[in-house]
Amino acid sequence: MAELAAGSPEALERLYERYSRRLTGFFWRLxxxxxxxxxxxxxxxxxLWRHGHGxxxxxxxxxxxxxxxxxxxxxxxxxRREINADDLRRAGSAVxxxxxxxxxxxxxxxxxxxxxxxxxxxLVFSMSTxxxxxxxxxxxxxxxxxxxxxxxxxxxxxxxxxxxxxYLGMKKEDL
Amino acid sequence: xxxxxxxYREELAALRCGEPAVLPADELDAHLEECGDxxxxxDQGGRLFELLDRLQPDPAPDGAxxxxxxxxxxxxxxxxxxAAPRRLIPLPAAVLAAAAAFMAALWLGSTINWKSGPxxxxxxxxxxxxxxxxxxxxxxxxxxxxxxxxGVRMRVAADxxxxxxxxxxxxxxxxxxSSFELRTADSIYLQSGRLLAVVRKGGKPFTVRTxxxxxxxxxxxxxxxxxxxxxxxxxGEGRVRFTNLGPVNGSVEVAGRQSSTVLADAGPxxxxxxxxxxxxxxxxxRRPQLELSLSLRSPRVQSGEPVLARLQLTNRSGSExxxxxxxxxxxxxxxxxxDPAGRRSHFAAAVLKARVDGVRTRAPLVRLPxxxxxxxxxxxxxxxxxxxxxxxxxxYLESAATATTDWSGAxxxxxxRVLITPAPKKSAKIRQEILRETEPFRRLIDGPDLR
Numbered sequence: 001m002a003e004l005a006a007g008s009p010e011a012l013e014r015l016y017e018r019y020s021r022r023l024t025g026f027f028w029r030l031x032x033x034x035x036x037x038x039x040x041x042x043x044x045x046x047x048l049w050r051h052g053h054g055x056x057x058x059x060x061x062x063x064x065x066x067x068x069x070x071x072x073x074x075x076x077x078x079x080r081r082e083i084n085a086d087d088l089r090r091a092g093s094a095v096x097x098x099x100x101x102x103x104x105x106x107x108x109x110x111x112x113x114x115x116x117x118x119x120x121x122x123l124v125f126s127m128s129t130x131x132x133x134x135x136x137x138x139x140x141x142x143x144x145x146x147x148x149x150x151x152x153x154x155x156x157x158x159x160x161x162x163x164x165x166x167y168l169g170m171k172k173e174d175l
Numbered sequence: 176x177x178x179x180x181x182x183y184r185e186e187l188a189a190l191r192c193g194e195p196a197v198l199p200a201d202e203l204d205a206h207l208e209e210c211g212d213x214x215x216x217x218d219q220g221g222r223l224f225e226l227l228d229r230l231q232p233d234p235a236p237d238g239a240x241x242x243x244x245x246x247x248x249x250x251x252x253x254x255x256x257x258a259a260p261r262r263l264i265p266l267p268a269a270v271l272a273a274a275a276a277f278m279a280a281l282w283l284g285s286t287i288n289w290k291s292g293p294x295x296x297x298x299x300x301x302x303x304x305x306x307x308x309x310x311x312x313x314x315x316x317x318x319x320x321x322x323x324x325x326g327v328r329m330r331v332a333a334d335x336x337x338x339x340x341x342x343x344x345x346x347x348x349x350x351x352x353s354s355f356e357l358r359t360a361d362s363i364y365l366q367s368g369r370l371l372a373v374v375r376k377g378g379k380p381f382t383v384r385t386x387x388x389x390x391x392x393x394x395x396x397x398x399x400x401x402x403x404x405x406x407x408x409x410x411g412e413g414r415v416r417f418t419n420l421g422p423v424n425g426s427v428e429v430a431g432r433q434s435s436t437v438l439a440d441a442g443p444x445x446x447x448x449x450x451x452x453x454x455x456x457x458x459x460x461r462r463p464q465l466e467l468s469l470s471l472r473s474p475r476v477q478s479g480e481p482v483l484a485r486l487q488l489t490n491r492s493g494s495e496x497x498x499x500x501x502x503x504x505x506x507x508x509x510x511x512x513x514d515p516a517g518r519r520s521h522f523a524a525a526v527l528k529a530r531v532d533g534v535r536t537r538a539p540l541v542r543l544p545x546x547x548x549x550x551x552x553x554x555x556x557x558x559x560x561x562x563x564x565x566x567x568x569x570x571y572l573e574s575a576a577t578a579t580t581d582w583s584g585a586x587x588x589x590x591x592r593v594l595i596t597p598a599p600k601k602s603a604k605i606r607q608e609i610l611r612e613t614e615p616f617r618r619l620i621d622g623p624d625l626r
Contacts (some may be wrong), residue, residue, distance in 0.1 A: 009246055013239055020234035028231045035344070035375055035394075038235040045242050110230055128192045129224065130231070135194055153192065154185040161219050166520035167226060168219040 004052050012049055019062070020045075023069055025130030030073055030122060031115040040076060044069045063137045066127060070141070113163035117156055124149055125156035180206075183213050191220060222523075235375065240340050244302050244322065300325045300360040301341040308335020308351070323357055330354045331368065343379040347372050358384070369400040371456065374413075384420070388437040391416040395431075398456050405442075409434040409453040417443050464492035469510075469569040469588040478562055478598045482555040484510075486524065486569045486588070490543040498549060499571075500541040501526045509570040510555060511587070515563030521570065524553040555593075562597045566590050 003011035020041055027037045047068050117125065123142070127133045128149075135153070139146040161168060183206050186198050196203075207214050235241070299322035303309070310316050311329050323329075323339060330353070331337050337349045342360035349355060353368025362382040363370070373396045374381045383390040385401035388408075395413025399406065408417050410429045418426040419437045426443070429435045433446035434453055465488055472483040486508060490496050499507035509521045529536055529551045531543065541549050559565050569588040 009243060012246065013243065016239050016242055020238055024234045025228075025231040029227070035379070037232060038238060038344070038375065041234060041238060042241055042245070046245055049246050110226060114227075129227065132193075135189065135192070150185050150189055154181070154188040157188045157220055157223065158184065158216075160223055161216065164223065164226070166522060168222050168523075 004048070012045060015048070015061075015065075016045055019065055022062075022131055023065075026066065026069060026126050027073065028111075029114050029126035029130050031111075032073070032076070033111070036076070040069070040072050043072045043076075047072060059140075060133075060137060062131065063133060063141060066131045066133060067141055069131075070123070070127075109167065110164060113160050116163060117159055121152050121156040121159070124152040125160075128153055177210075177212070180210060180213050183207075183210070184216055187213070187217050187220060191224060235344070240302060240304065241342070241344065244299070244342060299323065299342070300357050301339045301347075303337065303339050304346075305336070305338040307337070308332025309337045325357050325359060328354070328356045328366075341381070343381065345372055345374045345381040365399055365401050367401050367403070369398060369456070371398045372396070387419065387421055387439050388443070389418045389420055391418070397429075398453065405436055405438045407434060407436045407453075409449045409456070411454060419443055465489065465496065465498070465571075465586055466491050467569055467571050467586045467588040469567065469591055471567070471591050471593050474592060475594045475596060476559075478560070478595050480556075482559045482593060482595075483527075484553050484555055484567070484569075484591075486551040486553055488543070488549040488571060488586075490545055490547045493545050495545060495547075496543050498541050498543050500536065500538045500549075501529045501551060507571060508551065508553075510553070510558070511568045511570055512555070512558050513566040515561070515565065520558075522555075522558045524551070524555075524569070525557065527552040527554055559593065559595060562595045564592055564594050566592055 004015065023041045023044055024037055027040045032040055044065065048065060051068070114122065114125075124138055127138045127141070128135070133141075135146050135149045139149045142149075182198065183203060186196070186203055190196060207217065301323040303317050303321045303323055306317060309329060309331050311327055317323065317329075329337075331349050331351055333352045335351050337353075338347065339349075339357075340346050341357070341363070345361065347363060348371040350369040350371075353370060354366040355368065355370070356364045356366070358364050361379050362384065363372075364384045366386065370383065372381060372383060372392070374392050374394050380391060380393050382392075383399045385399065385406040386403075387401070388406040390397065390399055390408050392413065392415040395415055396411040397413070397415055398409045398411075400409075401407075408415060408429055410431050410433055412431050414428060414430050416426060417429050417435050417437070418424070419442055421437075421439055423441060427435055427446060429443075429446045432449050432454060434449040435443045435446045437443045468487045468489070470485045470487075472485070476482050488498060490498075501508065508524045508526070510524050511519060511521050513519045529549070531541055531549050532547050533550075543549055555567065559567075568590045571586040
């Protein structure tokens with residue numbers, strides 16, 4: 001991080017290698033899709049490049065980075081959603097291209113379930129499962145008690161299990 | 176969920192996220208021992224996390240390149256530090272100084288360049304990611320990693336090649352002999368030759384123009400070939416809008432695995448199935464020669480009895496293939512079940528036994544020889560319970576497909592039907608047993624039938 005503060009693009013690239021997958025999962029769980037996810041990951045690192053000098057070395061770098069990611073996500077929420085290829089396909093054609101849609105269907109069900117979570121639950125769930133942040137870090141970032149993080153996490157998991165019961169090999173009555 | 180289970184569910188979720196335990200392990204174990212709901216929550220929660228990890232997208236392959244370009248253009252200037260010099264001058268003084276400088280500049284008739292830092296490649300629209308025999312006709316040939324500017328005509332030597340990534344995300348490969356010009360960060364002009372374009376779904380629209388035609392896409396993989404007389408587009412995946420720019424000015428939509436051609440004064444032709452050679456050039460994933468089949472042990476099962484099936488994956492290609500095994504801790508094998516009411520769901524198949532050519536295995540990755548069969552015995556009892564006719568098909572979702580291709584997708588078997596019949600009522604069953612067991616005594620009492 002000191003290297004980054006000194007303006008080293010290589011340091012930024014190393015951080016990208018290390019965190020891009022986690023950030024991709026984070027934005028995906030927050031309901032972003034396709035190019036939007038890539039754009040937000042890009043935006044997060046650009047913001048880190050521009051403002052990374054502001055990090056004083058207190059706490060975890062991942063907490064700082066996901067704080068930036070959260071800001072980028074909050075800013076993006078109000079932007080008009082661009083029409084992408086998937087939207088066009090859904091709107092304009094009933095043709096299902098081929099069997100690969102089966103896999104997409106499974107993915108879509110999961111995406112729908114995650115997107116269906118209330119925002120506070122989704123944020124905590126995404127930070128913990130994709131970002132790998134500790135409950136304490138999430139609590140500090142969101143300004144909520146750690147017990148709230150704990151209960152939101154459990155509630156998110158319960159709701160996802162209920163929504164995806166069929167894929168988890170169980171009946172809804174079992175929940 | 177029972178209120179008393181709440182703290183255990185929270186504990187389970189926390190442990191799964193790597194948080195330290197709060198409850199004594201003995202207490203949690205004792206509760207799990209007696210509470211089936213919480214045991215299910217523990218097991219299914221783990222599976223949920225696996226599914227999410229598995230289905231989440233990978234980072235953009237060109238993400239690092241895009242980031243490097245973004246910061247190298249100087250567009251994103253780094254902010255000043257907390258101890259920045261601007262603090263040394265009180266704000267009002269700084270404003271006055273700036274205003275004075277501005278007025279002085281106006282008075283001098285000069286212009287102020289508001290941009291600072293490296294301005295250079297503002298007009299750079301792509302970066303060269305690979306080149307052999309690429310020339311611009313003047314100056315040194317560009318090298319891998321160089322930014323490419325708009326408006327420069329380039330040519331690839333007959334035996335050369337070039338690959339580049341445009342700033343808006345499209346990846347382009349150019350064949351030897353191609354002559355092209357980058358127009359913007361999301362469009363390219365192909366004077367002649369052949370190119371392969373891969374555009375991310377959900378990314379910005381991307382356009383290829385030729386002397387005769389225009390190809391517009393929102394996320395796909397396609398090739399464009401152009402010469403003095405015609406332009407041909409072949410779509411590997413996705414869909415493009417193909418437009419004749421000549422007087423005919425027609426337009427067609429070309430879907431995956433189709434081709435269409437525009438001539439200088441005709442076309443585009445109606446899309447037709449693309450040739451294998453053209454598809455190979457698009458790099459479209461080739462489906463490995465695998466065959467999936469599902470057979471039910473019995474097409475008629477009494478309610479409450481096990482519903483057993485056999486799933487077979489057969490390698491029909493002429494070479495060995497690597498396929499996902501069942502011992503990988505996450506399933507690639509699913510069953511699609513349509514219940515009597517017509518509701519469809521997918522379930523992870525519970526695999527009882529797995530064999531490769533008759534030999535038991537639990538390997539996470541199975542090497543399937545040419546003609547080999549990977550066979551799984553599965554139990555569908557948990558998903559097929561009520562009387563009625565169910566339609567069942569097997570689905571294999573591949574992630575790491577074969578040794579020779581990068582194909583991934585879903586393979587599906589033929590659909591089978593299974594009828595679940597109601598179990599006979601217990602009272603009727605018992606009555607039948609009583610009648611059978613008491614028959615000799617009844618004969619004695621009633622006497623021989625003299626009719």
